[in-house]
Amino acid sequence: MTNRGLKSRIVTANVGSFRVTGLDVAVASLNRVMAEFRRADPVAFASVGTAGMLCARLVRGSQKSVSNHAWGTAIDLTFDGEVDPRGDGKVQAGLVRAYRYFHAEGWYWGAGFSREDAMHFELAEETVRRLLGS
Numbered sequence: 001m002t003n004r005g006l007k008s009r010i011v012t013a014n015v016g017s018f019r020v021t022g023l024d025v026a027v028a029s030l031n032r033v034m035a036e037f038r039r040a041d042p043v044a045f046a047s048v049g050t051a052g053m054l055c056a057r058l059v060r061g062s063q064k065s066v067s068n069h070a071w072g073t074a075i076d077l078t079f080d081g082e083v084d085p086r087g088d089g090k091v092q093a094g095l096v097r098a099y100r101y102f103h104a105e106g107w108y109w110g111a112g113f114s115r116e117d118a119m120h121f122e123l124a125e126e127t128v129r130r131l132l133g134s
């Protein structure tokens, strides 16, 4: 990451069962998501992990669209250490159990993308603007 204004807002924190690095308001939001997930569904929560949050890159398969991972406002989840295969039209049970807590905090779920990416959750732009107060 080379943008100094953005870089100054990147934090690393434990969000329950793993550590993430991302935009401060996104990490705080994710912490609320994970706290509620843990409270409401401790069995599924016990299996959750991550395949990454902040990563300065383009959308997979794109030449020009910047991934929300590049802003630190998206996260990829794993369950039992397994990545959900992209584009197979199937979703891990743990992701189905987790998504409602993300929706409640204003995150989109990649299961609804034109090419299914079920392990992916990203903060809606309107949510980021609201959290930043802009």
Ligand SMILES: [Zn+2]
Residues within 6 Å of the ligand: 069, 074, 075, 076, 119, 120, 121
């Ligand atoms: Zn992702």
